[in-house]
Amino acid sequence: MNLTLTNAASPKIAIVGAGALGCYYGARLARAGENVHFLMRGDLATVRKRGLTVSVPTETFHLPPETLHTAATPGEIGPCDLVIIALKTTANASFRELITPLLHDGTAILTLQNGLGSDEELAAIFGAEHILGGICFICVNRLAPGEISCTSTGALSLGEFQRPATERLRAIAEKFTRAGVKTTVSDNLIELRWRKLVWNVPFNGLSIAAGGITTDKIMADPVLENEAAALMREIAAAAAAHGCAIPESFVQKQLDTTRPMGAYKPSSLIDYLAKREVEVESIWGEPMRRAKARNVPTPRLEMLHALLHALT
Numbered sequence: 092m093n094l095t096l097t098n099a100a101s102p103k104i105a106i107v108g109a110g111a112l113g114c115y116y117g118a119r120l121a122r123a124g125e126n127v128h129f130l131m132r133g134d135l136a137t138v139r140k141r142g143l144t145v146s147v148p149t150e151t152f153h154l155p156p157e158t159l160h161t162a163a164t165p166g167e168i169g170p171c172d173l174v175i176i177a178l179k180t181t182a183n184a185s186f187r188e189l190i191t192p193l194l195h196d197g198t199a200i201l202t203l204q205n206g207l208g209s210d211e212e213l214a215a216i217f218g219a220e221h222i223l224g225g226i227c228f229i230c231v232n233r234l235a236p237g238e239i240s241c242t243s244t245g246a247l248s249l250g251e252f253q254r255p256a257t258e259r260l261r262a263i264a265e266k267f268t269r270a271g272v273k274t275t276v277s278d279n280l281i282e283l284r285w286r287k288l289v290w291n292v293p294f295n296g297l298s299i300a301a302g303g304i305t306t307d308k309i310m311a312d313p314v315l316e317n318e319a320a321a322l323m324r325e326i327a328a329a330a331a332a333h334g335c336a337i338p339e340s341f342v343q344k345q346l347d348t349t350r351p352m353g354a355y356k357p358s359s360l361i362d363y364l365a366k367r368e369v370e371v372e373s374i375w376g377e378p379m380r381r382a383k384a385r386n387v388p389t390p391r392l393e394m395l396h397a398l399l400h401a402l403t
């Protein structure tokens with residue numbers, strides 16, 4: 092497969108999982124003039140009537156329904172040059188059914204999902220050469236159907252699955268950048284994923300396990316702060332055993348940057364409080380299993396995983 096973005100000047104883009112994250116990035120790309128097709132489920136009727144409204148700290152923008160391409164099935168969209176996946180990882184069993192009708196020989200499949208495992212699952216079904224991944228440092232919520240609120244636009248980091256950055260990866264990053272998303276490319280997607288887990292594992296996990304608390308409460312309690320730091324070090328050790336060096340300074344930086352975040356609700360806590368399924372296996376289960384496979388002890392992660400299983 093030629094690793095370029097087909098129709099690079101005007102690629103046909105599908106958003107699979109048009110919830111908070113998918114609608115946010117999809118709306119930004121559509122506003123920048125890209126040919127974006129939203130595969131929608133629960134919100135379809137409302138979005139077809141009222142369009143999409145996205146608020147970010149600096150502005151609110153609206154995309155009227157007549158400017159949007161929306162579909163109830165992937166078959167209505169047909170083959171695309173780029174498929175962006177923003178499903179919760181708890182919906183990964185639908186990959187084959189949702190993505191197959193969107194493919195041609197050169198389709199790039201970019202998953203923006205949290206945790207570990209989705210890249211490999213997609214590669215096993217569709218072929219490794221199609222797969223790219225992204226890490227989103229963003230806090231976005233769906234307030235109502237078609238109403239997206241983003242309290243921190245953060246940054247997006249993209250990488251190829253098991254290969255260094257390619258021309259196609261840079262072309263996709265350029266699309267996001269043009270759409271106003273701060274985007275970087277990396278030669279090492281798996282290291283990006285482990286690094287993000289250094290934050291997600293302790294804060295998403297403890298916020299639920301400690302009774303549904305925000306990150307400021309974790310940081311204000313010396314026992315919980317120590318637990319967060321210890322969990323971070325377990326993830327760093329597991330990452331090191333997979334060839335991804337994460338220095339102690341990175342752990343310290345995560346703690347330092349969390350302090351001023353105030354009463355922040357990690358995305359898993361929002362799911363938990365809304366009684367939605369929590370992404371337990373991709374955020375805690377898969378890192379735990381990968382650590383075990385390399386004989387890295389992760390007792391705290393194992394306990395947290397068990398607690399989250401019981402609670403969610």
Ligand SMILES: NC(=O)C1=CN([C@@H]2O[C@H](COP(=O)(O)OP(=O)(O)OC[C@H]3O[C@@H](n4cnc5c(N)ncnc54)[C@H](OP(=O)(O)O)[C@@H]3O)[C@@H](O)[C@H]2O)C=CC1
Nearest residue numbers: 108109110111112132133177178182204205227229230231
């Ligand atoms: N939100 C955030 O700030 C961040 C999220 N992430 C990650 O991004 C991913 C997506 O998160 P988020 O956007 O918050 O989740 P949402 O629940 O808001 O969005 C998921 C979307 O997938 C749709 N979906 C699920 N199954 C199907 C199906 N079979 N057919 C069609 N659509 C389907 C849902 O449909 P329906 O509308 O019917 O529910 C929903 O719109 C997760 O892995 C998350 O961890 C990463 C960083 C930040």
Ligand SMILES: CC(C)(CO)C(=O)C(=O)O
Nearest residue numbers: 227228229230357358359
């Ligand atoms: C890092 C952060 C806070 C935002 O992307 C996140 O991943 C989450 O809330 O789950």
